[in-house]
Structure formats: structure tokens, C-alpha cells
Amino acid sequence: MGVEEKLPSGILLTTVEKVAGYARKTSVWPATFGLACCAIELFAVGGPRHDLARFGMERASNTPRQADLMIVAGRVSQKMAPVLRQIYDQMSNPKWVISMGVCASSGGMFNNYAIVQGVDHIVPVDIYLPGCPPRPEMLLDSIVKLHDKIQNMKLGVNRELEVQELEQARLRRLPLAADLAASQPHTGPTLLGTPASLPPPGAAPAAAPGATAGQPAAREAGR
Amino acid sequence: MTTDASAGGPGGPSPGADTSEGAEGRVYNVGGQDWDEVVRAAQEAGDKTDTERMVINMGPQHPSTHGVLRLILTLDGETVVELRPVIGYLHTGIEKNMEFRTWTQGVTFCTRADYLSPIFNEAAYCLAVEKLLGIEAEIPERANMLRVLMMELNRISSHVTAVGTFGLELGATTVFLYGLRIREKVLDVCELITGLRMNHAYVRPGGVSQDLPAGALDAIRELIGVMPQQTAELRSLMDANPLYHARTKNIAYLDLAGCMTYGVTGPILRTTGLPWDLRKSQPYCGYETYEFGVPTQTSCDAFGRYLVRMDEIDESVKIIAECADRLASAGPGPVMVANKKIGWPAQLALGLDGLGNSPDHIAHIMSQSMEALIHHFKLVTEGFRVPPGQVYAAVESPRGELGCHAVSDGGTRPYRAHLRDPSFTHLQALPAMTEGGLIADIISAVASLDPIMGGVDR
Amino acid sequence: MSEATPPGQSPPGEAQPDEAALAGQQRLQEQVVRTGMFGTETTGDTSGYGGLQVRRAPLPSTPRPYGSYFDEITDALATRLEASGSDFGDAVERVIVDRGELTLHVRPEHLVEVARLLRDELALGFELCGGVSGVHYPADTGRELHAVYHLLSITHNRRIRLEVSVPDADPHIPSLVGVYPTCDWHERETWDFFGLIFDGHPGLTRIEMPDDWKGHPQRKDYPLGGIPVEYRGATVPPPEERRSYQ
Numbered sequence: 001m002g003v004e005e006k007l008p009s010g011i012l013l014t015t016v017e018k019v020a021g022y023a024r025k026t027s028v029w030p031a032t033f034g035l036a037c038c039a040i041e042l043f044a045v046g047g048p049r050h051d052l053a054r055f056g057m058e059r060a061s062n063t064p065r066q067a068d069l070m071i072v073a074g075r076v077s078q079k080m081a082p083v084l085r086q087i088y089d090q091m092s093n094p095k096w097v098i099s100m101g102v103c104a105s106s107g108g109m110f111n112n113y114a115i116v117q118g119v120d121h122i123v124p125v126d127i128y129l130p131g132c133p134p135r136p137e138m139l140l141d142s143i144v145k146l147h148d149k150i151q152n153m154k155l156g157v158n159r160e161l162e163v164q165e166l167e168q169a170r171l172r173r174l175p176l177a178a179d180l181a182a183s184q185p186h187t188g189p190t191l192l193g194t195p196a197s198l199p200p201p202g203a204a205p206a207a208a209p210g211a212t213a214g215q216p217a218a219r220e221a222g223r
Numbered sequence: 224m225t226t227d228a229s230a231g232g233p234g235g236p237s238p239g240a241d242t243s244e245g246a247e248g249r250v251y252n253v254g255g256q257d258w259d260e261v262v263r264a265a266q267e268a269g270d271k272t273d274t275e276r277m278v279i280n281m282g283p284q285h286p287s288t289h290g291v292l293r294l295i296l297t298l299d300g301e302t303v304v305e306l307r308p309v310i311g312y313l314h315t316g317i318e319k320n321m322e323f324r325t326w327t328q329g330v331t332f333c334t335r336a337d338y339l340s341p342i343f344n345e346a347a348y349c350l351a352v353e354k355l356l357g358i359e360a361e362i363p364e365r366a367n368m369l370r371v372l373m374m375e376l377n378r379i380s381s382h383v384t385a386v387g388t389f390g391l392e393l394g395a396t397t398v399f400l401y402g403l404r405i406r407e408k409v410l411d412v413c414e415l416i417t418g419l420r421m422n423h424a425y426v427r428p429g430g431v432s433q434d435l436p437a438g439a440l441d442a443i444r445e446l447i448g449v450m451p452q453q454t455a456e457l458r459s460l461m462d463a464n465p466l467y468h469a470r471t472k473n474i475a476y477l478d479l480a481g482c483m484t485y486g487v488t489g490p491i492l493r494t495t496g497l498p499w500d501l502r503k504s505q506p507y508c509g510y511e512t513y514e515f516g517v518p519t520q521t522s523c524d525a526f527g528r529y530l531v532r533m534d535e536i537d538e539s540v541k542i543i544a545e546c547a548d549r550l551a552s553a554g555p556g557p558v559m560v561a562n563k564k565i566g567w568p569a570q571l572a573l574g575l576d577g578l579g580n581s582p583d584h585i586a587h588i589m590s591q592s593m594e595a596l597i598h599h600f601k602l603v604t605e606g607f608r609v610p611p612g613q614v615y616a617a618v619e620s621p622r623g624e625l626g627c628h629a630v631s632d633g634g635t636r637p638y639r640a641h642l643r644d645p646s647f648t649h650l651q652a653l654p655a656m657t658e659g660g661l662i663a664d665i666i667s668a669v670a671s672l673d674p675i676m677g678g679v680d681r
Numbered sequence: 682m683s684e685a686t687p688p689g690q691s692p693p694g695e696a697q698p699d700e701a702a703l704a705g706q707q708r709l710q711e712q713v714v715r716t717g718m719f720g721t722e723t724t725g726d727t728s729g730y731g732g733l734q735v736r737r738a739p740l741p742s743t744p745r746p747y748g749s750y751f752d753e754i755t756d757a758l759a760t761r762l763e764a765s766g767s768d769f770g771d772a773v774e775r776v777i778v779d780r781g782e783l784t785l786h787v788r789p790e791h792l793v794e795v796a797r798l799l800r801d802e803l804a805l806g807f808e809l810c811g812g813v814s815g816v817h818y819p820a821d822t823g824r825e826l827h828a829v830y831h832l833l834s835i836t837h838n839r840r841i842r843l844e845v846s847v848p849d850a851d852p853h854i855p856s857l858v859g860v861y862p863t864c865d866w867h868e869r870e871t872w873d874f875f876g877l878i879f880d881g882h883p884g885l886t887r888i889e890m891p892d893d894w895k896g897h898p899q900r901k902d903y904p905l906g907g908i909p910v911e912y913r914g915a916t917v918p919p920p921e922e923r924r925s926y927q
Binding site: 310311314316318319320323324325354355357483484485486488497499504505604605606611612613614615617624626628630632633634635636638639641643647648650651680681 | 714715735737779780781782784808809810811812814815816817829831833835838840842861862863865866867870887888889890891898899905906920921926927
């Protein structure tokens with residue numbers, strides 16, 4: 001990205017990170033990707049009561065080239081997914097994504113053929129914001145959390161170290177109950193569905209037990 | 224075009240623009256004071272070779288297309304020669320999803336179709352279900368009054384957002400802020416009554432989900448008190464604004480014949496002079512008992528539609544005032560049909576852990592009435608069964624005639640629930656309204672149609 | 682039932698069977714439209730309701746008089762059809778008056794003529810068409826796909842419904858774009874979702890689904906397409922696989 005990426009780790013880099021983080025978080029321009037009902041609540045956040053201008057973010061950049069933050073507000077249909085990815089690709093670094101609402105975070109109530117079950121299938125998401133639609137105050141809260149994240153983002157060498165640490169932490173993470181259940185076959189009917197709809201036992205889940213920590217290359221790198 | 228200083232100076236243009244064919248294409252030598260010549264030469268050149276028409280893609284992500292609407296424009300300079308709308312970018316499969324849920328659960332799905340005025344989707348769907356059940360006459364009066372109240376509140380918030388975003392798209396951000404200020408007040412009242420700002424799922428088959436909470440009538444009266452002044456402020460920004468007139472008068476013209484051809488209803492139809500309003504012609508939910516007018520204009524253009532919407536806000540305020548008076552004087556009463564096999568059983572109350580079944584209701588079903596427990600159980604797990612048949616119920620939504628075609632096969636789920644959305648039909652008229660005009664007029668045209676893509680794509 | 686005598690006739694030499702038994706026999710002759718209470722066979726069903734068979738009555742037709750303005754409309758339509766050379770019984774298969782609404786089941790070949798008459802005749806005057814809605818009845822062999830048109834008369838403040846049924850094997854219906862141009866997008870949507878082909882449509886392409894989508898999503902044999910949802914270690918199957926009442 002620039003000179004800051006090449007600084008050696010140390011006091012200088014941490015100072016630069018703080019300054020850069022502060023500058024970035026206070027000058028975020030959203031590329032509003034208002035799709036459905038959440039877009040209306042997004043308008044409301046830009047309105048006079050919940051004022052997005054308090055962050056300097058009321059200037060929604062209609063061109064993705066000048067935007068920093070993509071707020072995916074609403075359900076993403078199969079037809080819209082490539083457009084979403086194209087807009088995301090057109091944004092220049094550094095960029096962040098808030099998936100606003102349950103439809104953007106996970107498909108929401110529309111668990112069907114037409115809706116992408118979560119925009120994290122398409123773009124990497126920084127903040128997931130639940131709600132149907134989330135109240136404007138909730139969106140402001142998510143923006144504040146994002147600002148925190150931006151402020152504390154590491155640069156250059158520190159970033160690479162951070163990524164490695166995150167990856168190791170994921171590898172060490174204890175398995176969820178589903179992984180346990182999946183590894184012990186259960187053939188009878190359950191209240192929640194047949195075993196056919198559960199992930200088959202032995203399928204490699206995303207976070208393997210810590211015993212196989214020595215194969216980071218086989219896992220997807222943490223963000 | 225290259226500028227050749229020696230080709231001629233002011234006061235002495237060479238007859239016929241100096242053109243030559245270079246490696247990079249046609250080259251025009253411009254000396255000054257010869258603009259007419261240059262344009263003429265370019266047009267002649269254009270006639271000989273291919274027409275200089277550009278195909279421009281507008282959307283689906285575009286600040287001015289009211290949602291994910293894609294417009295493919297063929298332009299001749301600034302004039303739109305052909306406009307093709309492409310939709311489907313918000314298709315959610317709402318109708319198919321409803322086929323896998325009970326009749327009551329279908330409300331939460333259909334409410335998200337036309338998401339700017341969600342109550343109307345619910346109302347159309349519930350009217351259809353009630354028609355199928357045959358219980359239209361048994362809907363309690365209080366439920367009908369609450370439905371009318373919520374519908375008119377939604378109408379105000381929808382029109383105000385339409386006008387506000389119209390201003391935003393034309394570049395007038397102040398209009399947007401004034402509009403949103405009004406909308407926030409209306410949504411406050413909606414939240415007080417239904418629990419949600421949007422997508423309320425308030426109207427249920429058989430009535431409404433809950434009665435007015437304490438303090439709601441005062442909040443409504445307060446809202447009605449401030450509305451005239453606030454709408455007057457909003458109007459003052461645009462009614463006599465010469466810029467607004469220039470952008471909207473005689474723009475996006477669609478007369479009565481055009482409306483009939485394209486099946487256009489709602490404010491657009493009323494701007495042609497025809498006072499067709501389903502609330503008056505085929506009333507539902509007791510609308511025939513309310514005093515309100517149907518505003519019309521005769522200009523058939525975007526400005527007329529704006530005026531019709533603003534006048535409709537005033538009429539809605541009148542209806543809400545009447546509703547508030549009636550609700551106050553009617554006294555407490557049921558808001559769900561009396562038939563326990565259909566009416567949603569729960570009486571909700573706010574408890575320590577949020578909104579849930581009231582302790583009275585729980586005591587009733589657990590210790591007082593076995594039948595009530597059975598009804599509660601059956602309704603919540605299975606839902607009620609609707610006799611087979613099909614109906615079509617329509618309401619007058621802020622955009623036009625919103626209809627629901629519901630087919631039942633005798634089961635607990637809709638066999639088919641189709642929403643006839645006004646925005647879907649109106650977008651077909653967009654080429655007729657914009658072809659031959661300028662690009663900037665497309666923005667006015669789309670905004671004056673006020674399409675909501677959730678309803679278009681469902 | 683393996684009786685030699687059709688229902689409604691008593692075997693020779695026996696007393697007249699009573700009405701209830703007759704009704705029962707007739708009911709058993711009707712086609713089965715749905716089996717099972719829970720609509721899914723994913724779990725072991727010990728309730729016994731898996732064997733439930735829901736039957737549909739044969740196609741009804743309302744006898745005259747229809748009531749309200751429906752008689753007027755059907756008479757006017759019949760007169761105009763006869764005047765233009767067609768027979769009312771040919772064009773209109775059945776007339777149903779149900780829940781205060783009139784439905785004319787029109788044969789596909791006569792759809793355009795009937796629609797044109799409904800629009801142009803002053804006595805009928807149905808200027809506005811609310812569009813086409815498709816319905817898929819897979820149990821109705823030979824008439825699986827229905828296209829439903831809702832017409833509105835502003836002059837007379839009336840509504841009417843036209844319904845056309847075609848089989849899956851030959852899903853062609855003449856397009857009404859020439860009569861009601863508003864049907865343009867509605868017919869495209871119905872083609873997109875049901876596979877109904879409207880002959881004569883200026884450009885019958887997909888409108889809601891992506892252009893290269895395969896299948897027609899709102900047909901009953903097209904899956905809802907949900908995925909199992911995982912939450913805090915538990916998995917919930919998608920709606921069409923869940924065991925829930927139908």
C-alpha cells in the first residue's frame with residue numbers, strides 16, 4: 001500500500017498504525033449498497049435523527065472507487081451476487097464490509113433458491129449486523145465497532161504477524177458440538193431432522209481439533 | 224477535435240468546418256466562432272456513417288434507481304432513444320416461501336415485498352385469507368379501525384419517503400432530510416403500536432396482532448398536531464420552486480390511455496384526472512365510513528404526481544384523526560375474530576423478559592380451559608385450515624392497486640399466494656414515459672413512479 | 682373399490698343405498714391430491730398420519746343463476762360471442778361463482794377473443810388487466826398449469842377472473858399482449874416461474890431469474906432450495922424438509 005507497509009516493527013510502526021487508524025476511521029465513505037428493506041433503515045440513519053454525518057459518513061460515495069465501506073443492506077439475490085462482487089472489487093484498499101441485516105449476514109428468513117445465504121459467500125465481511133431490519137441505532141453501533149476495528153488495524157509486518165496468530169488461535173480452538181455430533185453417527189430420527197441433513201461424520205470441519213495444528217497451509221488463512 | 228490557430232480567427236471563420244480524415248478518425252479544425260459549422264459537420268458525418276448512439280447501462284447499483292433496477296439506455300447525445308428496464312435483482316422467492324409456511328406465518332413473508340409500505344402487503348394478503356375463510360363479516364370493528372390507522376400511517380411514511388428520495392435524486396438533500404424527519408415521527412407511532420418500525424407483521428388473518436398500548440392515542444394525536452406544519456414546510460421547498468418545476472413539469476407524461484394500456488393505478492392514474500381509488504370504489508376494512516377526498520390532478524406529469532402525493536398525505540391525516548376519535552370512543556374490544564379456531568390465540572403483554580404471552584392468557588389455557596389450550600396448540604403448530612378455492616383481494620397501496628391472489632387446497636398452507644404488485648406493472652410504462660426525453664428526465668420519471676423493487680421482484 | 686356397478690346406481694335386486702353411502706363412494710372415486718399429514722418423509726413417522734390421503738372433489742361448476750352482476754356479464758359475453766360466430770360453451774368451459782367472485786374457465790384457443798370482447802364491449806368494459814398469475818396443480822393430470830387473469834372494469838366497478846388450463850406436456854397459451862399490453866411483463870414472469878409459453882409474446886424471456894437459470898422455480902416439482910441452518914451446534918433442516926403440518 002505504501003511506505004507504512006515497509007516499516008520495520010517497532011515504536012515507529014505502532015505510532016504510524018495509530019495515526020493511520022485514526023485517519024482512516026474518521027474519514028470513512030460508505031458505498032451504500034442498499035438493496036431492500038435495510039436500505040430504508042440506512043436512509044433513516046442518514047436522516048436528521050440518527051445522523052450519520054456525525055462520523056462524516058453522510059457523503060455516500062456513489063462510485064465504488066472512492067468508497068471505503070460497503071454496507072450491504074438487504075437481501076442479495078442470485079442475480080445480484082456478481083454485481084456485488086464487481087462493486088467490491090472496484091473498491092480500492094483499504095475497504096471494509098458491514099453486512100447489515102440478517103439477509104445479508106446469513107440469508108435471513110429467506111432460506112431458498114433465490115437468495116445467497118450470507119454475503120460472506122461472496123465478499124469478506126468485517127461486521128455482521130443482525131436485525132430484520134436492524135434499528136438505526138444498531139447500525140450506528142456496528143459502525144462504532146467498525147471504527148474500533150479500523151483504529152486497531154495493524155499494518156505491514158505487524159499485520160502479517162497478527163494474521164499468523166489468528167490462524168494459530170483458530171487451529172487451537174475447541175470443536176463445536178456439531179463436530180462432536182458429526183463424529184458419532186446417530187441413526188435414529190431426531191427432532192431437528194434426519195442425520196441425512198446433518199454434515200456427515202468425518203467430514204473435515206473448518207476448525208479441526210488442535211492435534212493437527214501443524215498444517216496451516218491446508219486451512220484457509222484467517223483474515 | 225484539434226484546434227488549429229491558423230485556420231481562421233474571430234470574425235473570419237472558414238466556410239464549412241475544416242475537416243480531414245486522420246489516423247485517429249475524423250479531425251475537426253476549430254478556429255473559433257464557428258460552433259455551428261462544427262456541429263453541422265459532425266451531424267453530417269454522423270448521418271453518413273453509423274448513428275452515434277451509445278448504449279449505457281444504468282444500475283443495478285446506482286444512486287438514483289430507487290433500488291436495484293437496471294436501465295439499459297440507448298442514447299443519441301442526451302436524448303433517450305430506447306430504454307429497457309431489467310429487473311429481478313431482488314427476487315427473493317417470497318411467494319414460493321409462503322407455500323411452505325402456515326397461513327399466519329405467510330404474513331411475515333409478504334410484508335417484506337413492498338417494504339416501504341409493508342402494512343399494505345399484509346392487508347391485501349389477510350383480506351384474501353379472510354375472504355377464503357368467509358369471515359369478512361366477523362372481523363371486529365376495532366381490528367378494522369386499527370388496520371385503517373396503520374395503513375394510513377404507512378401511507379404517510381411511504382409518500383414522504385417517495386417525495387424525499389425524489390428530492391435527493393434531483394440533488395436536493397434538504398428535501399430528503401425534511402422528509403425523513405416526518406417519517407421518523409410516523410415510525411415512532413408505528414413502533415409504539417406494532418412493536419416494529421418496518422415490516423410490522425401486524426395485520427394477521429382474522430384481525431390484528433395486538434391492541435393499542437397505553438399512550439398510543441396521545442402519541443397519534445400529537446403526530447396529527449404537528450403534521451400540517453411539517454408537511455407545509457416540506458411543500459414550501461418544492462411547490463413553487465422553479466428548479467423543481469423545470470425538472471418535473473411536463474416530464475414523464477402518461478395520460479389516461481397510457482395508464483389503461485399499461486394497467487397503471489394509484490397516484491399516477493389520479494394525475495391523469497381519473498379519481499379512481501379502491502378505498503372509495505371497492506372499500507375494505509370499513510373505509511366507506513370515513514370522510515376523505517381523492518385528490519387528482521390533470522397534468523399527467525411528474526409534478527402532478529408529486530402534488531397528488533402531498534395531497535394524499537393531508538387526506539391520510541384526516542383519516543387518522545377520525546380513527547383516533549373512533550378508537551377513543553369505541554372503548555376496549557377484541558381485535559381478533561371470535562372464532563377460536565381461527566383467531567390467533569395469544570394475548571401479548573410486556574413482561575420482564577420482553578413481549579410474550581400475558582400471564583392471564585397462560586393461566587387461562589393452563590388451568591381454566593382445556594379447549595383454549597387445544598386451540599392454542601393447534602393454531603400455533605398446525606395453523607387453521609382454509610377451505611379450498613381462490614380469491615383476489617386488492618387494497619389501495621401508496622403505489623397503486625396491490626392485489627393478492629390466494630389459492631387454497633384445503634390445507635394449512637397457501638397453495639399459491641401471488642402478490643399483484645403495482646410497481647411491477649408501472650415499471651413497464653417507464654419506456655413510454657421516458658423515450659424521447661433526456662437522461663436527467665429518467666431520474667424524475669423513475670422517482671415519480673415510485674417503484675419499490677422488493678414489490679417488483681418479490 | 683372393485684364394485685361392478687358405478688356409484689349412484691344400486692346393483693340389481695338390492696334396496697336403494699342411502700345418501701351417505703353414495704357420498705362416501707363418490708368421495709373414494711375422487712383423485713388423491715396429497716398424502717400424509719406432514720408433507721415430508723424425512724423422519725420415521727410413528728403418528729399414523731403418514732397414510733392420510735386427501736382427495737379433491739371433481740371440477741365444480743356453479744349452476745345458474747349466479748347472483749349479483751355475474752349473470753349480466755355472462756349473458757353479455759354470450760351474446761357478443763354468438764354475434765361474432767363463436768359458441769359460449771366452446772369458449773368458456775366452466776363458470777364458477779365462489780366467495781363473491783366470478784371465474785370463467787376459458788379454453789386457450791378462445792382466450793384472445795374473449796379478452797378482446799371483455800375489453801371492447803361497453804356493457805362489459807374491462808379496461809384494466811391485473812396481470813397473469815400462474816398456478817401449478819401437478820395432481821391435475823392433463824391440466825397442470827393454470828394461468829389466471831384478473832380483469833377490472835373501472836366503468837362498472839366490477840371484477841372478473843379468467844382462468845386457462847393447459848397440460849404440462851403442451852404448455853402453450855396465446856398471449857394477451859395484443860389486447861392488454863400490461864400483460865407483457867406478467868407473462869414473462871409466468872413463463873419464468875412456471876414454464877407457461879405464451880404464443881405471440883414479443884419477447885418471452887426470463888425476467889426475475891438470471892437469464893441462464895435452469896428450471897421454473899415456482900412449480901411444485903421445483904425444490905425450495907434451502908440449506909440446513911446451523912446454530913450453536915444444532916442443525917435445523919430447511920423448510921421443505923422439516924416435518925410440519927401441511
